[in-house]
Amino acid sequence: MTPKTVSRALNDAPHVSEAVRQKVKAAAEELDYHPNIAAQSLIARRSFLIGLTYERPSPSYVVELQNGALGRLEDGRYRLVVLPFSHVASRPEELGRLLLRAGLDGILLAPPACDQPALLNMLERQKLPYARITPHSELDRGIVVTMDETAAGQAVAAHLLSMGHRLIGIVLGDPSHAASMGRMEGYRRAFSELQVPIDESLIVTGDFTYDVGYRVARTLLIRSPRPTAILAQNDDMAVAAIAAARDLGLAVPHDLSVAGFDNSEVSRTAWPQLTTVNQPVRQMAWDAADRLIAALDGKSDGTAPLRRDHAHELLIRASTAAPGAP
Amino acid sequence: MTPKTVSRALNDAPHVSEAVRQKVKAAAEELDYHPNIAAQSLIARRSFLIGLTYERPSPSYVVELQNGALGRLEDGRYRLVVLPFSHVASRPEELGRLLLRAGLDGILLAPPACDQPALLNMLERQKLPYARITPHSELDRGIVVTMDETAAGQAVAAHLLSMGHRLIGIVLGDPSHAASMGRMEGYRRAFSELQVPIDESLIVTGDFTYDVGYRVARTLLIRSPRPTAILAQNDDMAVAAIAAARDLGLAVPHDLSVAGFDNSEVSRTAWPQLTTVNQPVRQMAWDAADRLIAALDGKSDGTAPLRRDHAHELLIRASTAAPGAP
DNA sequence: TTGAAAGCGCTAACAC
DNA sequence: GTGTTAGCGCTTTCAA
Numbered sequence: 001m002t003p004k005t006v007s008r009a010l011n012d013a014p015h016v017s018e019a020v021r022q023k024v025k026a027a028a029e030e031l032d033y034h035p036n037i038a039a040q041s042l043i044a045r046r047s048f049l050i051g052l053t054y055e056r057p058s059p060s061y062v063v064e065l066q067n068g069a070l071g072r073l074e075d076g077r078y079r080l081v082v083l084p085f086s087h088v089a090s091r092p093e094e095l096g097r098l099l100l101r102a103g104l105d106g107i108l109l110a111p112p113a114c115d116q117p118a119l120l121n122m123l124e125r126q127k128l129p130y131a132r133i134t135p136h137s138e139l140d141r142g143i144v145v146t147m148d149e150t151a152a153g154q155a156v157a158a159h160l161l162s163m164g165h166r167l168i169g170i171v172l173g174d175p176s177h178a179a180s181m182g183r184m185e186g187y188r189r190a191f192s193e194l195q196v197p198i199d200e201s202l203i204v205t206g207d208f209t210y211d212v213g214y215r216v217a218r219t220l221l222i223r224s225p226r227p228t229a230i231l232a233q234n235d236d237m238a239v240a241a242i243a244a245a246r247d248l249g250l251a252v253p254h255d256l257s258v259a260g261f262d263n264s265e266v267s268r269t270a271w272p273q274l275t276t277v278n279q280p281v282r283q284m285a286w287d288a289a290d291r292l293i294a295a296l297d298g299k300s301d302g303t304a305p306l307r308r309d310h311a312h313e314l315l316i317r318a319s320t321a322a323p324g325a326p
Numbered sequence: 327m328t329p330k331t332v333s334r335a336l337n338d339a340p341h342v343s344e345a346v347r348q349k350v351k352a353a354a355e356e357l358d359y360h361p362n363i364a365a366q367s368l369i370a371r372r373s374f375l376i377g378l379t380y381e382r383p384s385p386s387y388v389v390e391l392q393n394g395a396l397g398r399l400e401d402g403r404y405r406l407v408v409l410p411f412s413h414v415a416s417r418p419e420e421l422g423r424l425l426l427r428a429g430l431d432g433i434l435l436a437p438p439a440c441d442q443p444a445l446l447n448m449l450e451r452q453k454l455p456y457a458r459i460t461p462h463s464e465l466d467r468g469i470v471v472t473m474d475e476t477a478a479g480q481a482v483a484a485h486l487l488s489m490g491h492r493l494i495g496i497v498l499g500d501p502s503h504a505a506s507m508g509r510m511e512g513y514r515r516a517f518s519e520l521q522v523p524i525d526e527s528l529i530v531t532g533d534f535t536y537d538v539g540y541r542v543a544r545t546l547l548i549r550s551p552r553p554t555a556i557l558a559q560n561d562d563m564a565v566a567a568i569a570a571a572r573d574l575g576l577a578v579p580h581d582l583s584v585a586g587f588d589n590s591e592v593s594r595t596a597w598p599q600l601t602t603v604n605q606p607v608r609q610m611a612w613d614a615a616d617r618l619i620a621a622l623d624g625k626s627d628g629t630a631p632l633r634r635d636h637a638h639e640l641l642i643r644a645s646t647a648a649p650g651a652p
Numbered sequence: 653t654t655g656a657a658a659g660c661g662c663t664a665a666c667a668c
Numbered sequence: 669g670t671g672t673t674a675g676c677g678c679t680t681t682c683a684a
Contacts, residue, residue, distance in 0.1 A: 002655055007679060015653055032452055037429035038373060039677035041364035042660050049405075059389040059591060066408060079375075079407045079428055082392060102405055103363035126358055210595055239595045246597060265385060269536055269565045269592055271572060328671050333663055341669055365661035368676045 010035065046296070047103045050289065053083045053095065054110035057208060058236050060264040061281060065110055065133070068285025078105070078293065088113045089176040096122035106292045108133060108285065112177045129295050131288040134279075136178030143295065144307040145288045149179050152277045152312035153186020154193075156259050159275070159314060160229045161194050163322045165257060169220035169227035170198075171237050173208040183233050183261065202227055206237050213237030217244040221256070228256065228323040235260035235267040238274055242319065253321035263315055272318035280310045336361065373429045376618065379409045379421065380436035383534060384562050386590040387607060391436055391459070394611025404431070404619065414439045415502040422448035432618045434459060434611065438503045455621050457614040460605075462504030469621065470633040471614045475505050478603045478638035479512020480519075482585050485601070485640060486555045487520050489648045491583060493528065495546035495553035497563050500533040509559050509587065528553055532563050539563030543570040547582070554582065554649040561586035561593040564600055568645065579647035589641055598644035606636045 001020075008016045009024035027033075041047050052069055054062060066082065073080055081102060085095045089112060096119050099107055106129040113119060114132035120141060123130050131143035139146065160168055170187060173180040184203075191198050202223075204216040213232065217240055220227055232238035238260030245256045252258055252272055260267055263278035287308060294300040327346075334342045335350035353359075367373050378395055380388060392408065399406055407428060411421045415438060422445050425433055432455040439445060440458035446467060449456050457469035465472065486494055496513060499506040510529075517524050528549075530542040539558065543566055546553055558564035564586030571582045578584055578598055586593055589604035613634060620626040 003677085004656085004679075005654060008654090011679090013679095017653065020653085032426070034426055034429075034452075036368070036677050038364050038367035039660090040679080042362070042368055042662090042677085043679050045660075047364060049407075059385040062389055063385040067410070070408070070410065076424060076427060079409075081375075081405045082396070082408055083405075084393075084396065098402060100358070100360055101402060103360075126360075210591075236595070243595070243597065265536075266592060266595055269562070269569070270595065271569065271597055329661085330663070330672080331670060334670090337663090339663095343669060346669085362661050365676090366663080368661080368678090369663055371676075 046105050048078050049081050049102070049104050050078050050292065051081045051083050051099060051102055051104040051107040052110070053085055053099065053107060053113045055088055055112055056084060056086055057111075058234070058262070058264055058266075060266065061262065064281040065108075065285045068282035068287075069108055069289040071282070072286045072289035072293065085113065088116055088119070092116040092118040093122065095119055099123070100126050100128060104128065106130060106296050108288050108292065109135075110285075111135070111179055112174075115178050129292060131292040133281075133284055133288050134179065136182055139307060142306065143288065143291045145284045145291075145310065146307065147279055147284065147310050147312050149182035149312075150186040150189070152261070152279070152314075153183035154190045155186070155312065155314045156261065156275070156277050157187040157190035157231060158193070159316065160231065160257060160259060160320060161190055161196060163257070163320065165229040165323055166196060167199065167225060167227045167229075168202065169217070169230040170203045171213060171216055171220070171230060171232040171241065172203065172205045173233040173237070175205060177208070180233055187231060206233070208234050208236060210236045210240045213240035214244050217241035218248070221245060221248050221250065226256075229320070230256065230258045232258065232260050235262045235264040235270075235274055235276055238276070238319070239266055239270045242270065242272075242274075253319055254325065257320040257323070259320055263313075267315075267317075270319075275317045275320040276315050278313040278315055280313075284310050372431050372622070374404050375407050375428070375430045376404050376615065377407045377409050377425060377428060377430040377433040378436070379411055379425065379433060379439045381414055381438055382410060382412055383437075384560070384588070384590055384592075386592070387588065390607040391434075391611045394608035394613075395434055395615040397608070398612045398615035398619065411439065414442055414445070418442040418444040419448065421445055425449070426452050426454065430454065432456060432622050434614050434618060435461075436611075437461070437505055438500075441504050455618060457618040459607075459610055459614050460505065462508055465633060468632065469614065469617045471610045471617075471636065472633065473605055473610065473636050473638050475508035475638075476512040476515070478587070478605070478640075479509035480516045481512070481638065481640045482587065482601070482603050483513040483516035483557060484519070485642065486557065486583060486585060486646060487516055487522060489583070489646065491555040491649055492522060493525065493551060493553040493555075495543070495556040496524075496529045497539060497542055497546070497556060497558040497567065498529065498531045499559040499563070501531060503534070506559055513557060532559070534560050534562060536562045536566045539566035540570050543567035544574070547571060547574055547576065552582075555646070556582065556584045558584065558586050561588045561590040561596075561600055561602055564602070564645070565592055565596045568596065568598075568600075579645055580651065583646040583649070585646055589639075593641075593643075596645075601643045601646040602641050604639040604641055606639075610636050 009021040114135040260276040267274035335347040440461040586602040593600035
């Protein structure tokens with residue numbers, strides 16, 4: 001019984017008698033033997049490691065992202081390495097070096113890293129395959145999984161307008177996330193469709209966090225005339241807007257309607273429950289992992305499109321109503 | 327210039343002239359050369375991979391855990407592999423096999439995996455080092471980072487009792503998490519210290535999730551006499567209790583005080599903000615990673631205790647008040 | 653169906 | 669300070 005025979009038996013390779021295979025497997029089990037992955041990787045020229053890069057957004061987003069990817073990886077052949085990285089926009093090469101040094105077979109890029117051309121250039125130069133989750137620029141580059149943010153933004157803005165709101169405060173997210181601009185563009189379309197002018201002074205900038213969201217929402221609510229609705233670019237800021245309203249003695253949705261974005265956990269546990277947009281993060285992450293792995297395994301049939309769009313879903317809940325509604 | 331010289335230069339090993347070292351590094355930079363980690367691992371007999379295992383609890387807990395560990399790993403030498411696993415209690419050997427096959431150097435175990443003796447046995451048999459985060463049994467086994475759940479439970483229960491509550495509903499978490507029992511024990515101590523009897527019929531069992539929390543909290547609130555306060559074993563269930571109260575027309579904290587556990591994001595964004603207990607998850611995860619790595623690098627000085635306790639912190643916020651307070 | 657030899661990319665140990 | 673040799677644990681030839 002030579003090493004090679006054992007190798008064949010354990011890997012279910014052909015040219016081994018069934019009897020030998022059984023005996024080898026039994027012995028391996030008995031001895032708690034596990035092949036050395038480093039040695040296998042050295043030969044295969046693969047690490048069986050997939051990276052996931054994102055930038056400190058809300059916990060629920062991160063977990064959805066991870067669970068989506070892990071769902072696809074669950075046969076255990078590939079392992080998921082998490083590589084969060086802050087301030088990508090100001091130092092894309094640094095992230096690139098980190099990723100290239102991590103010995104990955106492929107990488108899943110969430111916003112805003114997926115929108116850094118300098119980073120994509122580095123990865124391509126080193127032939128490190130990547131899949132981009134909801135990028136907003138260069139949509140033809142690499143494997144892309146998207147949701148039409150503009151259409152989603154338009155849907156939620158149209159919802160508020162259709163209920164009669166005209167003075168609508170807008171709380172933008174971090175401007176370095178392209179999602180922010182895409183959603184804003186959707187708002188503009190909804191307004192222009194109804195020929196309602198946008199009051200630019202009612203647009204304020206947050207950074208997707210609760211604390212900053214609270215502050216900027218408050219500035220909107222102490223204005224006169226006061227907006228009757230607030231469009232927040234994510235749920236955390238929308239919840240913050242509700243808190244700011246409450247602290248000013250305003251009732252939601254009677255005095256103020258609030259809509260969020262993301263359908264995060266907090267949008268359901270908030271009170272009133274948030275009207276928001278569901279971004280199928282989990283499915284998109286699964287899809288991205290699926291196609292990245294297909295590419296790594298050489299199984300992409302070449303005919304599959306590189307880009308795939310997932311649908312958004314407007315979830316109308318209790319935080320929005322007609323102005324002054326009971 | 328032989329391979330070995332290059333190796334020495336790149337690894338900042340001694341016995342290389344500074345001139346050569348510079349030249350080698352410049353060339354490596356120029357060629358985007360990165361050493362093959364698999365080959366290095368094969369020699370070093372280390373993968374430089376740390377695993378993190380947990381069971382689908384709240385997103386904020388998971389992210390705190392990861393960020394704590396990643397904070398310690400940030401020099402990039404070690405990488406973090408996430409390995410969530412459901413229903414550990416019913417199949418610990420399956421998780422053990424997964425971990426042993428993942429080629430890890432060490433593993434961070436969060437609840438409830440950290441409390442599975444069968445799992446610990448497997449890891450020890452294979453000499454896979456581990457660190458346990460807030461275990462509740464066999465506290466002398468391996469590297470342990472804990473918080474005294476009983477003391478924390480006692481603190482929060484004492485808080486409610488001291489405000490005059492006597493009819494207190496208790497919403498337990500998943501009984502397979504030992505934390506649940508530890509916290510309950512703390513509640514009992516607080517009651518017995520004041521010689522207040524516990525009404526066992528006011529104890530209900532949830533599973534740490536919002537949805538089940540809502541259901542069981544509701545059963546408490548439609549009882550007569552109705553409890554004046556609810557002790558929930560985590561924040562998600564506490565928020566659910568608030569929602570159930572609201573849906574029954576009860577005001578918090580006027581008609582019902584609610585206290586949670588965990589100081590999760592939702593405890594701050596809820597309304598009213600939750601009285602809760604801060605578990606320093608992030609610091610504990612950092613500490614666990616720190617000591618695991620010290621052990622892997624052979625740098626544990628042998629004098630450091632294997633177990634380290636972190637302090638809890640009772641956060642009194644707006645969801646608790648004296649019974650009937652305005 | 654099985655085995656022997658060679659080598660994946662790197663570095664420890666030992667010359668020089 | 670630098671080079672040579674050997675080998676980490678596994679699998680791919682190719683031969684038996």
